[in-house]
Amino acid sequence: MTRQQARLFAIFSSAVVTIAFLGMTVDTHSQIPRLTHEDKLTPQVIAGKDVWHKYNCTNCHTLLGEGAYYAPDLTKIAVQRGPEYLRAFMHDPSRFYDEQKVRRVMPQQHLSEQEITDLIAFLEWIGHIDTQGWPPRRILVSGAAIPGTNAGQQAPAPSSEPVALGQALFNAAPPGCSACHSISPGVNLVGPTLADIATRAAQMLQSPDYHGKAKDVAGYIRESIIDPNAYVVPGATYSVEQRSIMPGNFGKELTAQQIDQLVAYLASLK
Template structure:
C-alpha cells in the first residue's frame, strides 16, 4: 500500500467509524424514552433526584456505576429492599448497624418524610431503567443476588439441610427460588447461623418455628411448621420478629408480594426448602 492508498484508507475508515458512531448515537437517543420509562417521571421522582443531589448521596453511593464506590451501588435497590425498610433505614440508619462491628456507618441525614418518599420514588424509577446489564459487577447490598446470577450471601449448603439431588426435587427447586425469586430471598436472609442481614438468619428456621409454635407467644394462625413458614412468606406481618431492623409498628419489612409473584407450586417448593433447614 503506497502513501496515497494509506491516506485514502485512513480517511475512509475514519468516515465510516464516524458514521457508525453517529448512527448509534441517534439510535440511542431514539430509545432513551422507552429505556428510561420517561413517561413515569413524576413530580415525586424529580424531587427525589433533587434530594439525592442535595444530600450528596453520590459521594458514597453509585447509580448506573457512577459514584464514589465507597458504599453499595443503589441502581437496583428497590428490587432488593421494600419501601417500609428503606423508609425506616433513611430515618435512622444507626438502628441497622452495630458501630463496633461494622464501623463504616451511613450518617443520619435528617431527611423529611416527604423527601424520603420522593427519594424512594426516584430510586424506584432508577431501578426500572433498562441498563442492558450495566454495570456488569455493581457493588451490591449485603447478600444481594439478582435472578440469573450466582448465589449471594446465603451460599453453600446450610447446616442441617437434607442433601438434595435431581432437578425435580422440591427442596432443590425451593433453594433455587430462594436465590432467584423477585426480590431474591437471599438478598435479605442468610442461611448461615448468626448472620443477620436485612432479615434474620434462616439457619435452623424449622426448629425455631417449632419452638415458637409451642411457646404460646406466637400470634399467627399456623398450626404446624410448614404452615408457619408458608404464612411467613405469604403474610409476613402475621407474626413479626421483634427488633427495629425487621419491622416497624407491627408491620414486617419483608415484601408481602410473594403470594402473587410466585405460583402455589413455587410456594410449596420454597416451603419445602425452608422446612429442611433444621
C-alpha cells in the same frame, strides 16, 4: 498497498466506523424511554432526585455506575429491600448498623417525612430501570462477603429438583432473599437468619404467640413470604411499629411455582 490506496482505506474505514457509531447512538437513544420507563417519571420522582442531590448522597453512594464507592451501590436497593426498610433506615440508620462491627455508618441526615417519601419514589424509579444486569452483585449489609451468603453471585440450580431450584431462586435477584437473610446460625442481616427456619417454624406453630393461619411448616414459610405481617419475628431491626420491613409484594412478584420452590428449599433448612 500504495499510498493512495492506504489513504482511501483509512477514509473508508473511518466512514464505516462513524456510521456504525451514529447508528448505535440513535438506537440507544430510541430505547431510553422504554428502558427507563420514562412515562413513570413523576414530579415526586423528580423531587426525590432533588433530595438525593440536596444531601449529597452521591458523595458516598453510587447510582447507575455514577458516584462514590465508599458506601454500597443503591441502583437496585428499592427492589431488593423494599420501601418499609428504606423508610425505617432513613429515619434512624444507627438501628441497622453497629459502628463497632462495620466500622463505618451512615450519618443521621434528619430528613423530613416528605423528603423520605420522595427519595423512596426516586429510588424505586431507578430500581426499575433496565440496567442490563447492573450492578453485577446485589447489595449486602456490611460488605462483599458475609457468612451464610454467596457474596451476591447467582449460581445456576445444580438440578431440577424443587429444593435446588428454590436455593438458586433464594440467591437470585429478584427476589434477592440472600441480600437480607443469612443461612448461617446467628448471622442476622436485615432480617433474621434462616439457618433453622424449619425447626423454628415448627416451634412457632405451637406457640400461643402465633396468630397466623398456617397449619404446618410449609404453610408457615409460605405465609411468611406472601404475608410478612401475619407473624412479625421479634427483633430491633425487623419491624417498625409492629409491621415487618420485609416487602409484602412477593405474592404478586413471584409465580406460584417459584413460591413452591422457595418453600421447598427453606423447609429443608433444619
